[in-house]
Amino acid sequence: xxxxxxxxxxxxxxxxxxxxxxxxxxxxxxxxxxxxxxxxxxxxxxxxxxxxxxxxxxxxxxxxxxxxxxxxxxxxxxxxxxxxxxxxxxxxxxxxxxxxxxxxxxxxxxxxxxxxxxxxxxxxxxxxxxxxxxxxxxxxxxxxxxxxxxxxxxxxxxxxxxxxxxxxxxxxxxxxxxxxxxxxxxxxxxxxxxxxxxxxxxxxxxxxxxxxxxxxxxxxxxxxxxxxxxxxxxxxxxxxxxxxxxxxxxxxxxxxxxxxxxxxxxxxxxxxxxxxxxxxxxxxxxxxxxxxxxxxxxxxxxxxxxxxxxxxxxxxxxxxxxxxxxxxxxxxxxxxxxxxxxxxxxxxxxxxxxxxxxxxxxxxxxxxxxxxxxxxxxxxxxxxxxxxxxxxxxxxxxxxxxxxxxxxxxxxxxxxxxxxxxxxxxxxxxxxxxxxxxxxxxxxxxxxxxxxxxxxxxxxxxxxxxxxxxxxxxxxxxxxxxxx
Amino acid sequence: xxxxxxxxxxxxxxxxxxxxxxxxxxxxxxxxxxxxxxxxxxxxxxxxxxxxxxxxxxxxxxxxxxxxxxxxxxxxxxxxxxxxxxxxxxxxxxxxxxxxx
Numbered sequence: 001x002x003x004x005x006x007x008x009x010x011x012x013x014x015x016x017x018x019x020x021x022x023x024x025x026x027x028x029x030x031x032x033x034x035x036x037x038x039x040x041x042x043x044x045x046x047x048x049x050x051x052x053x054x055x056x057x058x059x060x061x062x063x064x065x066x067x068x069x070x071x072x073x074x075x076x077x078x079x080x081x082x083x084x085x086x087x088x089x090x091x092x093x094x095x096x097x098x099x100x101x102x103x104x105x106x107x108x109x110x111x112x113x114x115x116x117x118x119x120x121x122x123x124x125x126x127x128x129x130x131x132x133x134x135x136x137x138x139x140x141x142x143x144x145x146x147x148x149x150x151x152x153x154x155x156x157x158x159x160x161x162x163x164x165x166x167x168x169x170x171x172x173x174x175x176x177x178x179x180x181x182x183x184x185x186x187x188x189x190x191x192x193x194x195x196x197x198x199x200x201x202x203x204x205x206x207x208x209x210x211x212x213x214x215x216x217x218x219x220x221x222x223x224x225x226x227x228x229x230x231x232x233x234x235x236x237x238x239x240x241x242x243x244x245x246x247x248x249x250x251x252x253x254x255x256x257x258x259x260x261x262x263x264x265x266x267x268x269x270x271x272x273x274x275x276x277x278x279x280x281x282x283x284x285x286x287x288x289x290x291x292x293x294x295x296x297x298x299x300x301x302x303x304x305x306x307x308x309x310x311x312x313x314x315x316x317x318x319x320x321x322x323x324x325x326x327x328x329x330x331x332x333x334x335x336x337x338x339x340x341x342x343x344x345x346x347x348x349x350x351x352x353x354x355x356x357x358x359x360x361x362x363x364x365x366x367x368x369x370x371x372x373x374x375x376x377x378x379x380x381x382x383x384x385x386x387x388x389x390x391x392x393x394x395x396x397x398x399x400x401x402x403x404x405x406x407x408x409x410x411x412x413x414x415x416x417x418x419x420x421x422x423x424x425x426x427x428x429x430x431x432x433x434x435x436x437x438x439x440x441x442x443x444x445x446x447x448x449x450x451x452x453x454x455x456x457x458x459x460x461x462x463x464x465x466x467x468x469x470x471x472x473x474x475x476x477x478x479x480x481x482x483x484x
Numbered sequence: 485x486x487x488x489x490x491x492x493x494x495x496x497x498x499x500x501x502x503x504x505x506x507x508x509x510x511x512x513x514x515x516x517x518x519x520x521x522x523x524x525x526x527x528x529x530x531x532x533x534x535x536x537x538x539x540x541x542x543x544x545x546x547x548x549x550x551x552x553x554x555x556x557x558x559x560x561x562x563x564x565x566x567x568x569x570x571x572x573x574x575x576x577x578x579x580x581x582x583x584x585x
Contacts, residue, residue, distance in 0.1 A: 100559045193539050207538055236545035237538070305522045316499060323500075325572060327563035337577045341500045354501055358492070358511065359518060361499040375525050377535030382528065384536055417517055433539025458540075 003028045004163050008068055008220045011166070015063045015071050022063070022071030026055040026115055029073040033117070033164045036484050041139045042159035044078050045086050046118040054115045063113075068223055070113035075159045075168035078119035079126055079202040080211065082106055085116075089202045090134035091124045093322050093329045093348035103200020104235065105169060105211055105228045112227040120155030120168060124350045125319065126176055126204045128152050129422050132413050133352040140409070141184060142482040143448055147406040150180030156214050157184040162484055167215045167224050171201055173208045174307050175402070175426025178438040181214055182401035182451020185440045185480065187221045187468070188214040190426075192459045193433035194239030196225075197232030203318040205311035206237070208430040217478060218439065218469040222246035225461060241459050249466035252473045255289035258394045259467070262297040265399030265425055277442030277450040278400050281471065285398070288470055295394065297386040302379050303428040304420055309363050309376035310431070315353075316360030322348065355416065384432040391457045396467055400425055401438035401451035425453060435461045439468045440477035449477075487516045 003011070003025055014020045030048050037043060051073065058071045076082060079089045081099035083106070088094045102110075109116060123133040131139045131154025139154045141147040142162040149158040153170030157180035160168050170177040172190035181188025189212045196211045203209065213224035229243045261282060266275060282292050324330040324344025331343035349357070363372035390397060402422060412419040429436040434455050441452035452471070456464040472478050492512045496503055503511060557570065566573040 097563055100555065100562055194542070233547060237540070237542065239540055239542070299528070302525055302528060305525050308518060309522055320500075324565070325574060327565075330565040334575050337574055340575060342502050345500055346502045349501075354503075355511070355514065355518075357499050357501065358495055358515060362487070362491075362495045362515070362519075365495060365498060372522065374535055375530060376522075377537055378530035378533040379525055379528050380536040381533050382530070384539065416514055417521060420518075420521075431536075431539075 002163070004032055004166065007217050008072065008166060008223055011072060012068045016065055021059045022055040022115065023052065023059055025071065026051055026073055026117070029117055029165060036162050036164060039140060039145055039484060040142055040158050040162045040164070041137050042075070042120055042155040042162070042164060043118045044088055044090065044121050044136050044155070047085055047116065050085070051115050051117045058113050058115070067113060069227055071115065072167070073115045073117045073165055074109060075118060075120050075156060075165040076106070076116050077122055077153055077156050077168070077170045079122060079171060080105060080169060081200040081202065082116065082119065085119065087119065087202070088136070089125050090122045090136060091349065091353070092135045095135070095329065097327055101200065104197035104232045106200065108228050114227070117165060120153070120159055122155055123152035124353050125202065125315070126152040126171055126173055127315070127352050127356050129175070129179060129419050130412065131155060132409065133350055135350055138409060141406045142484055143185065144406070144446065146408055147448065148183070148409055150183035150402075150406060152176040153180050153188070153214065157181055157186060157188065160184070160186050160214050160216060161482060163481070167213060167220060169211055169228070170214050171209055171211050172430065173204050173311060174430050175423040177212045177214060178401045178426050178436055178451065178453060179423065181438040183406040183449065185449030185477070186214055186216055187218055187437065187439050187478070188212065189221055189225065189437045189461065189464070190429065190435060191225060191229065191461055192239070192435045194237055195435070195459065195461070196228050197230070197235040197238045199232055199234040205314040206318065207314060208311060218465055218472050219247060219250055222250065222465045239459070244462055246462055246465055249462050250469040251466070252470050254285070254467050254470045257290040257396065257467060259285060259290050259292045259396045259398050260295035260390050260394035261292060261398050262300065263294050264297055264300050269403055270400060271404040271444065273442070273444040274400050274402075274404060274450050278452060281441045281452050282398065284471060284474055285467070288474060290467070292398070295390045295397070297390065297428065299379060299382045299386050300428045303383060303431060304424050306376045306379045306383065306431060307423070307427040308359065308420060309372050310380065312356040312360035313363050313373050314360070316357045316364065319353070319357055324348070352416070380431050383428050387428070387432045387434055395463055397455040399453050401453040402426070405444045405446070405448035405450055429455050434458060435464055437464050437468050439471060441471070441475070442477060443480070487512060487519055
């Protein structure tokens with residue numbers, strides 16, 4: 001069995017007992033990347049020399065039992081800034097951008113002696129659900145190379161699903177961790193808003209963005225969240241709440257847990273196999289001793305509309321910083337300063353990014369603010385209250401992560417609306433700020449993975465992990481691997 | 485409400501983006517579809533409902549007003565496309581090549 005087939009704890013034990021070294025694991029990682037990258041295309045930039053140097057240093061220092069992550073490779077989404085390593089957000093705008101500082105999550109990764117191996121492909125500025133809007137390349141779904149890996153964290157998901165890395169970081173603004181995790185049959189968690197510092201995450205929609213881990217198992221996911229969580233003075237929206245050990249409740253015991261299933265999440269429009277798999281998962285949870293009952297999130301049907309106003313408005317403001325002056329792409333085709341702004345932005349941004357900037361600028365423009373931005377913010381309050389009401393009586397909310405399995409490359413690119421509607425089950429969770437996970441719960445007739453979504457109370461990722469882990473222990477979906 | 489090409493051109497100006505004529509008509513059509521979807525929000529009664537712009541109870545994040553070391557200037561200039569004498573160099577503000585006052 002390949003080294004990379006093992007989970008974090010198994011590799012950690014081998015490292016501690018010195019049966020293998022961090023250099024061995026890191027080498028195996030780059031070998032696997034070389035073997036599969038031409039087919040999958042997860043990475044924009046590899047950082048092999050630096051990674052091997054880190055591994056050597058960690059081996060020299062020695063790996064002890066108190067840090068399960070030490071000496072193990074991780075992939076990083078290319079919208080997380082890395083000091084000295086090109087960070088593009090998959091945009092022509094940042095094609096040659098080399099940051100001069102590390103994001104807070106990167107500092108935490110280095111503190112934990114983990115080894116970043118490179119930067120992962122994504123939709124441009126995280127705007128998209130298929131990783132097709134990347135300026136650089138298309139990433140393929142390892143389960144079927146004709147299908148998208150989901151997005152925007154498609155590179156982060158494909159790298160884990162294809163066994164290139166054990167773990168990766170993604171970001172989730174409307175489903176960008178959970179939907180690709182669902183499409184590629186792995187575990188992806190969006191933490192509670194404020195749980196993980198956004199300092200150094202290239203901003204898309206600041207009131208929605210969160211960084212989170214993608215892994216093959218629930219326990220591995222909890223280990224990574226342990227390492228990256230916590231208050232950060234550099235992020236004014238990071239929360240000053242204590243960080244528990246997210247592995248503490250992984251006992252397999254969920255007797256008495258109360259789970260609500262929103263009837264809106266199992267309504268028309270779901271691919272039949274997705275619905276079947278989720279209904280089976282509900283039976284599994286009942287067998288494990290949980291109480292599962294129908295609940296309602298009546299305003300969730302408005303989530304997509306609210307999201308596209310709020311996320312695009314925030315994006316239009318955040319992306320105004322890209323003016324061609326201080327960093328990023330500058331057009332050569334200019335005669336005056338105004339040209340620098342307009343031509344740099346028009347040539348540097350792709351179509352989907354421009355579409356969102358336009359929508360956001362329109363929603364915030366004079367005369368339309370009340371009808372669009374304010375209205376969306378009010379309906380957001382109602383969506384948030386829906387969740388609060390359900391969580392008065394339930395520990396978790398369960399549903400599908402996406403209405404369908406992975407779709408074909410190019411299938412939805414020309415129709416933004418159908419692409420946007422694919423996020424209908426994940427978006428409300430970002431709008432309300434709650435944590436949510438996608439875990440494997442089945443396969444469709446074509447052999448494509450199906451994801452189960454579990455949503456928790458604010459800052460209660462521990463209970464999500466508890467229930468996700470119990471399901472994983474009771475099923476074998478997470479053990480299936482794509483043929484590459 | 486349907487959005488028209490004139491409005492799209494106005495918004496493009498605000499956003500400092502330029503589009504070819506055929507792109508304007510494509511944009512108008514796609515934006516119009518999205519805006520129609522967004523207008524389903526009119527069905528929701530939001531009388532007296534406060535607006536949510538932030539999901540946590542945090543009000544303001546203050547820190548002590550203490551001087552800290554800033555970022556090195558040479559470092560900051562590393563990603564600047566063109567510079568001269570430690571300043572960022574940009575084209576003239578006026579069309580005729582003369583610097584503005």
